[in-house]
Amino acid sequence: MHETSSFSLQALVPLIIFFPVAGLLINVVAGKKIGDPWAGIIASLASGSSFVIAALQFVGLTQNGFHPATIHVADWIVIGELNIPWAFQVDTLSVTMMLLVTGVGTLIHIYAIGYMKGDPRFHRFFIYLNLFIASMLILVGGNNYLMLFVGWEGVGLCSYLLIGFWYDKGAGGVGNARAGRKAFVVNRVGDFGFALAMFLIFWTTGSLTFDKVFAYFEEHGGETQHAVAPEAGIGKLLSPAQQDEEPHGESAGPTIVTIATAITLLLLVGATGKSAQIPLFVWLPDAMAGPTPVSALIHAATMVTAGIYMIVRSNVIFNLAPASQMTVAIIGASTAFLAGTIAVAQFDIKRVLAYSTISQLGFMIAAAGMGAYVAAMFHLLTHAFFKALLFLSSGSVIHGMEHGHHALAHDAEAHGGGGHDDHGGNGHNAHADESHGSAHATAHEEEHTFDPQDMRNMGGLRARMPTTFWVYFIGAVALAGVFPLAGFWSKDEILADAWKIGVTDGEWHGLVVYGLLTVAAFFTAFYMGRQVLMVFFGGERTEAAKHAHESPAVMTVPLIILAVLSVIGGAMNLPGLHWLGQWIEHTIEAHPLDFNFVVAGLSTVIALVAIGLSYLVYGQRPMTTMLDPLERLGRAFTFLNGKWYVDELYHAIIIQPFEDIGRFLAYAVDWELWHDIFHDNIIAGGFRWIANFTAWSVDKGVVDSFFDGLASLVRDWADIFRRFQTGYVRNYALAVLFGAVVVLGVFLLAR
């Protein structure tokens, strides 16, 4: 709303969408022709250009005193008072997200050039990536909920497309496609909640623009005793004159708190879908079916944080609904805990990271729920760095393993296959969920296909892939929350907030959240230690691991950059300085906390203990067989390995009944009742009967016989009358005479 100079850098913000759209269009038109590296380079340039624009926005905001600006591009929906434009909101929050999306996105683009090398759908991958960048920027850049929703759906679409990028692979040849579908369907549940929330916001405030919505809630926030008079009703849309006829609070209805609670709970539903929280987190592990850069970009760093961004953006509404905030915090913490435990017992390198991502997203959600929006954003940023790093590094590991395997493939195919027979039983156990749509690339034909993602196949890669090892190590330590890396600061801030609410303020849910998050942090450190030890230390457990080699520079350079960011990322919001807090404070309220030495010390101790424990289990006596030492825990391990059987639970309580109902409707109702009985018997049979009746009885019997009779009547009469046509003129003359006599008789005698 506020522009300071005739030319402001904010006016450039539409270009941030333009570049990726242009990139994807170029690749759509020419991508196949220009081929392997060039499509990726164009896409990377597009993404990089967007990053430049985002950086210029940063500069622009700094110059004009952090005043938010709205850049109106075009009108979109104008119906009565409803006016939804294509407009960009340039404030510190959105610019933070833009920088993250474009920055990390560009690095991942560059990485993907190396990772996707040789893929037959190389250019398509970059089309999707650019489309994702564009959608994500619409999501974070829009100045209204509808644009946010458009971006929300756009990234959902890209997610679907990229999870199923290798749609012909996976279990039974459809596993990846199923994973994409699962993500899409689960996300629809969340989107449904989000859409309802939007409707409610519009109903209440009469607008979807952030400024107006938040202004409404800030204005009416105090009127907790009054009923809300909705700003937008159908009547209001049709006749604006009726506006303000009824003063607020006169009519009975929900109060502002009730409304805010409803809206925020519905928004939370949306967030649980997109950000993979309980109960909708099940899609994210399967989403690892996508190429690893996708996992890094979409399913770790950016898209899954959209839910957190949305909650942070809607902080004004959430602040009015303490019940919702509590729910958000508990759900986030529970998710953090649940996913953390599951991650401990997974064998797939990406799956561990996926559950880790869910867990860390839980941290952010919990932070947002506790009103610690800056902490949430802080963790969002640092997590983006180190989780993207970890995913990309794991991609590098997988890349290396695959190449190692391929190197063997020619001369030692039987050997590789034989090496797999040892753990066939375990593998089956480990992937108990494969039958319903797991992303695991090779579950179905375990005996015949080498799984380059199974950590049990790895080991000792430290020597073969030193760069990857070091960046992976940095990422793991950062995630584990070891001082002084990025994860330590951001996670500690969340824990400090929980501590403040639970211990200082004495709220019970603060304690619960703190407890759950601390345990989750313990598990985080443990499973990261386990992963690093299993992958990089000890001896090589397969031939492929022995032949693995380092990835090319195009992949390792982005990794190094991300590693650096993971190390220094914590500096963004160091206690006492709170740069990020001050930056974001221009947009949302922030409550900087003093550094809590108790919490920090406690979490550092917990992290170190967990890492030590993992070293005891995995480091001291490195695994030599395919057997995980943790499997000695028996049922507990199986339970965790089975991911708490959430998928099975959903399958039993949702999918199975759904399929049963569907089958019932399809076969019993639709096919047998509707088609067989109604269509075939009643409609078709009735029609046939009527047709028969009309054809034989009516047409043949009545119509035809009428005309046949008419024809034969004519013929019979003609047979008779034709005899009069003798051809003898004198006969005719006789007839004429006869007529003359009759006429004359009538004239002369009849009177």
Added chain:
Amino acid sequence: MSKVILSSLQLVIASGFMTLELIIFLALAVIAVAAAIAMLASSNAIYSALFLVLNFAVVSVFYLILNAPFIAMVQVTVYAGAIMVLFIFVIMLLGAERLRRPDSRLAWQQPLAIGLGLALLGVAVFGLLSRGGVAASPQPLNPEVALTFGSPREIGRQLFTGYLFPFEVTSILLLVAMVGAIVLTKDEKKRPTLKSQTSKK
């Protein structure tokens, strides 16, 4: 013999039962009907034609009696003279005095035709008489009227005043008949075709 007839006639006239006029009429009528029947009955077409000429001649006498001298003359010259000559000419040209084949196919029609003819006669006569005939017998015309009525002058006046248009149409009719007769009797083979006409040009 003739004396006997004459005397008997005188007797009849004197008795007032019949006038001389009536006697002449009846005599002529008998001749006319007889001639007509003879025409109908004679098997030779030439005889038929001649009997018809006789009939026409008798009828022309009736015309004279009925104060129609012009019509009577036309009857004799055109009908008896021209038309009947044409008939006889054609009969002789074709050599069709008699038909070669005996009549067999429509023999059944003869009694029927005669019966119907009698019925026509009966109906007409009965219808006429049952109404008391046509007026009374007309009176003899005065001399000056008799000179004018039916004279060629009066007929001509009629034709060129009240009946000018039909008269002119009649001339066209005769022209068409003449052309038609020529076309019909012309030899087919020698008739020039449209094609030969155009090809000559």
Added chain:
Amino acid sequence: MVPTSYYIILSVVLFTIGVAGVLVRRNAIIIFMSVELMLNSANLAFVAFARSFQPASGAINSAAMAGQTFVFFVMAVAAAEVAVGLALIVAIFRTKHSIDVDEVHQLKG
């Protein structure tokens, strides 16, 4: 004078004989002559009526004269008819070599 009815009756008789000739005879020329006889009988009736409508003294009754004028037209038509009819008979004779009207019955049903 002889009553007009007598002429009319004579006319009817002659007409009937003509009709009978048309119906009974097969010779086309005789049929034709019968037609002429019928026309002639009609002419007789015309003239008789014309005479009956003319008063004995006074002006000429043009309505009465119309009867004689019509006879003139009938004669003209008869002349035309004979010309065409005889031509037709000649044409038929050329193809059929006969003037028997019963030979010409191609148009039977």
